[in-house]
Amino acid sequence: xxxxxxxxxxxxxxxxxxxxxxxxxxxxxxxxxxxxxxxxxxxxxxxxxxxxxxxxxxxxxxxxxxxxxxxxxxxxxxxxxxxxxxxxxxxxxxxxxxxxxxxxxxxxxxxxxxxxxxxxxxxxxxxxxxxxxxxxxxxxxxxxxxxxxxxxxxxxxxxxxxxxxxxxxxxxxxxxxxxxxxxxxxxxxxxxxxxx
Numbered sequence: 579x580x581x582x583x584x585x586x587x588x589x590x591x592x593x594x595x596x597x598x599x600x601x602x603x604x605x606x607x608x609x610x611x612x613x614x615x616x617x618x619x620x621x622x623x624x625x626x627x628x629x630x631x632x633x634x635x636x637x638x639x640x641x642x643x644x645x646x647x648x649x650x651x652x653x654x655x656x657x658x659x660x661x662x663x664x665x666x667x668x669x670x671x672x673x674x675x676x677x678x679x680x681x682x683x684x685x686x687x688x689x690x691x692x693x694x695x696x697x698x699x700x701x702x703x704x705x706x707x708x709x710x711x712x713x714x715x716x717x718x719x720x721x722x723x724x725x726x727x728x729x730x731x732x733x734x735x736x737x738x739x740x741x742x743x744x745x746x747x748x749x750x751x752x753x754x755x756x757x758x759x760x761x762x763x764x765x766x767x768x769x770x771x772x773x774x
């Protein structure tokens with residue numbers, strides 16, 4: 579196996595990472611994803627890029643959503659996320675997901691800063707998640723509109739220290755939020771310590 583350079587843009591994150599695993603056969607498809615057999619590796623693949631948004635409020639809190647997840651019988655804390663719509667760029671999808679899941683619409687796309695994509699399930703998903711960070715103000719959070727109540731049960735604005743405690747305690751336990759938030763904390767450790 580060759581070591582691959584880490585992709586740094588959302589476009590790089592949406593490429594199939596294993597094009598040399600041949601033959602490729604589609605085993606199943608629905609409106610959201612397909613299951614592929616790639617040289618006897620069964621993969622779960624979305625037809626459109628997947629995005630995750632890290633909303634940081636006033637540089638010291640993280641906006642998280644509680645999402646109904648019947649398969650794990652829980653409503654875990656997550657970051658706003660989802661798939662792109664047809665003809666939608668990853669950054670446009672990030673803006674839409676923040677609006678739908680948190681009720682916060684940001685007109686300026688350049689406020690969504692791409693960060694290094696992540697792998698959510700390296701044993702099953704041959705693409706990376708596109709990740710965007712957005713800096714919000716408390717006023718933007720307080721002036722939010724209605725969010726998708728069918729999927730989202732609540733919003734939680736948590737100080738970074740509380741987020742860290744919840745990760746350690748296992749209260750935030752899904753892989754992509756843990757990875758994305760941990761990278762944010764490690765990248766900003768001086769500021770995080772100063773804000774305690």
